[in-house]
Amino acid sequence: MVTVQAKLIFESFEDKQKVLDLMRRWSSCMRFAYKRLLEGFDRNSLKKDLQGIFNLNSRYVNDAIMKAGSILESCKQSGEDPRKVVFGGRELFEKLKKRHINGNPYKKLKIEWQEKRKGNLYSRGDRSKKGNLNTRIVANERGTFLRINVGDRKYVFARLSAGYKKGKSREEILQEIAVLEMPYSVELKLKNGNMYAYFSVEELFPATEITKENGAIGIDTNAYPNHIAWVEVDRSGQFISYGKIPMPELESGSFEKREYYRWQYAHEIVEIAKEKRKAIVIERLDIKHRGTRGDFSGRKSRRIRHFFSYRSLLEKIKILAKREGIEVIEVSPAYTSVIGMLKYAPQFMISKDVASAYVIARRGLGLKEKIPANYMELLSRLDASSLEELKEYVSKAVKNVHSRRKQIKEIEYVMRMIQSPGSESGRLSAPLDGTSAGSCSAGYNLWRVLRVAVVTPLSPDRVLRDMSVLKSLLISGQVGRPK
Structure with a gap:
């Protein structure tokens, strides 16, 4: 309209x-x-x-x-x-x-x-x-x-x-x-x-001329720091270029001021896609969590409602792209940050935000992500005793109560999966192909398990923004129990 x-x-x-x-x-x-x-x-x-x-x-x-x-x-x-x-x-x-x-x-x-x-x-x-x-x-x-x-x-x-x-x-x-x-x-x-x-x-849009046949531009919005990360890929999903657009104006000010700058940033993204003749791939942000009491109260619900601002930005990108005849593809945001952080950030020596945008772009082209072989070897060695050690380490190392509870909850989740009837005694049962659809018969996601096994030992208090330390693990295959 x-x-x-x-x-x-x-x-x-x-x-x-x-x-x-x-x-x-x-x-x-x-x-x-x-x-x-x-x-x-x-x-x-x-x-x-x-x-x-x-x-x-x-x-x-x-x-x-x-x-x-x-x-x-x-x-x-x-x-x-x-x-x-x-x-x-x-x-x-x-x-x-x-x-x-x-x-x-x-x-x-x-x-x-x-x-x-x-x-x-x-x-x-x-x-x-x-x-x-x-x-x-x-x-x-x-x-x-x-x-x-x-x-x-x-x-x-x-x-x-x-x-x-x-x-x-x-x-x-x-x-x-x-x-x-x-x-x-x-x-x-x-x-x-x-x-x-x-x-x-009601606005009448022109026919779509710029499609994913030429490749795509993946968009990832981030609150800390406040910016947009974008990645350009070709039609086969290969990494070409990337960039970041800082958005400090969205952190404060009146609604009218922030609304004005959201339009400006949306124009900037659409101009990039128009210049490169690529489709735009964005996250499908759904506000579903209603809080523990159903009244949108609670920490998680407040954080999700904060992303209303980014959903508004993505809606503006969709409108402007349609006016220019550019295809816009919406994908599920599930595990894009984890996959980008563990798989592509170390390989290309880029930040996890850019890596997440790369995963979004590839997902928009219909490509699936496989877990690297060295990570699969690490998962095969994961057992209950190593997770128990990791749980004890987190309990002592993490000072923030909320972060400590969250990390321990994730570790206990993986421990339950290992102890499930469908798995071997004390071992993690995983599909041989290591796909992210990747879900085993027990119904858990391997990328979630991998985040506990790799990211938590590296930095239990907060997630590292620079994941280059994982490059040697991906290439050399030096894997073992987390310490």
């Missing part, structure tokens, strides 16, 4: 008041519909009642019910209590409840909260009506206007004052939308006494 913003300028004070009244009634209708949906009312029966209560036509009422339903569904998906939704914003509402705020600051906060609560209107587009029936863009020799249906077959016209979007006048974009008779949705919002319109229209 493409969104264009424009300010509404009314020819008279009476026209503006009519639209403000319409927005107030629509906002009340949406809040009323939300409460009734929460109580289990049927949408069809609710529609007839709302038209008479709020004096709105059926299209406005339909849009209000749809908006209320989307808010309710969003609350359920995020694990929030839908009964505690505050229209107008909880943050502003909590500030208004504080008694130490008074005078002009209090009045200003109250006006802002009232505008967010009552100053809304949403109207969906309709392809059969060639645009939008309730809020239609009208272009003539006098300029570009928004025709707003205020009820009883009466209309108010407001001039659209728009700036520029990527060197092109927003007004020209709105005129193109009107001429092409494309369905577009309009959302009106009240801010600081001014009224703004947001036009959303």
